[in-house]
Amino acid sequence: MDIQFTDEEVAFREEIQQFLRDELPDDWDPLNQGSPHSPEQLPFTKAMADKLADKGWLTLAWPEEYGGQARSIMEQTVYREEMTYWGVPGTDLGTGAIGWVGPVLMISGTEEQKSEHLPPIANAERYWCTLYSEPGSGSDLASLQTSAVRDGDDYIINGQKIWTSSGHIADWGWLAARTDPDAPKHRGISLFMLDMKSQGVTVRPIVNMAGNHEFNEVYFDNVRVPKGNLVGEENRGWYTLAVALDFERSGVGYSASARRTLETLVKYAKETERNGKPLSEDPIVRHKLAERKIEIEVSRWLSYQVAWMQSQDMVPNAEASMSKLFGTELTQKVASTGMDILGMTGQLSKGSKWAPLQGYIQRLSLSSVSSTIAAGTSEIQRDIIARRGLGLPRA
């Protein structure tokens, strides 16, 4: 690996930072924002997405013909790092719009599908959700049971999805459904674009243990999807999905947000006295903070390694899993360190006058639990590293 940011990449980072200083409110505190898709926050989330779209940054890596700027993988990495460090909402228009819906459409979509769906993403006009997981299918996604049965010019969808992030605000859904129940499980899945306003779609909220409504259950009761909304070939959905993996997936956001939290904890330790001395002089506190600092650097470099491999047209496999695994477990460790440093009052939530850092660490402790589950659990990542990184046999 040979990573050195070019002058252009350094200048781009500075441009992003200046833009954010100009555009974010003066009192912007990235650690104390509510859920970006809550009724209170959504207008701001959308306003930021509009501004990013105006700059052309929302889809900065897309080819110019689809409203992008054809920026490099390293520039995308810089962009993601800064956006996460500053806690900017609205960067993926719900879930997956920019990450995989657009990229997969560019490769596997028809011309009609591209012209209907790519411009509204580049212009921040359309929000998406991703409808993969089901109550009985998560890690083993290929076992999914939601059915899509051909009926004339439509498919009829029946079944249930769960953990659908941003399903309650999405205009469109990116749906994986079974079109051939008799085929081996990976070979009977197709991919559809679903108008979330279609008759028969019911979205029910799930509130997580941090008190946020981010994900949902989604039910389909004889929902008609026009056959023109099938993406790629029927029954080849699993393979169509896999192409999205070739896009930026460095995981640089984990170290960026951990870095922001660590800076806040360091400041707190300097400003807070316990037993007549600043916390920053307590050797246990100092050592914990130092350990997290090292891990943040490791996480950052693991993600740069993934980005660099992609920039060299290599396919990071075990490396992407290492970055995801290390980064998400780091998020939980930083939260736990915060809890240790804050002490008993660290458990108080926002709104309590005694809650240190406005209850941020308490929320992080609760919300970070899910980070090692979402987008592939830690067990699954370790298994990938064992097989593809170490060449161990399939368990």
Ligand SMILES: Cc1cc2nc3c(=O)[nH]c(=O)nc-3n(C[C@H](O)[C@H](O)[C@H](O)COP(=O)(O)OP(=O)(O)OC[C@H]3O[C@@H](n4cnc5c(N)ncnc54)[C@H](O)[C@@H]3O)c2cc1C
């Ligand atoms: C915050 C969050 C947001 C999400 N957003 C979305 C979304 O927008 N759209 C969507 O479709 N899904 C979403 N998900 C769902 C997510 O993809 C699944 O939760 C995840 O894939 C795990 O599946 P599961 O919950 O069914 O757990 P399971 O697969 O049932 O796993 C349960 C436990 O068994 C372990 N396990 C399973 N298989 C193996 C194995 N082969 N070897 C070793 N251990 C194993 C797992 O590691 C885990 O500890 C989200 C989840 C979270 C937490």
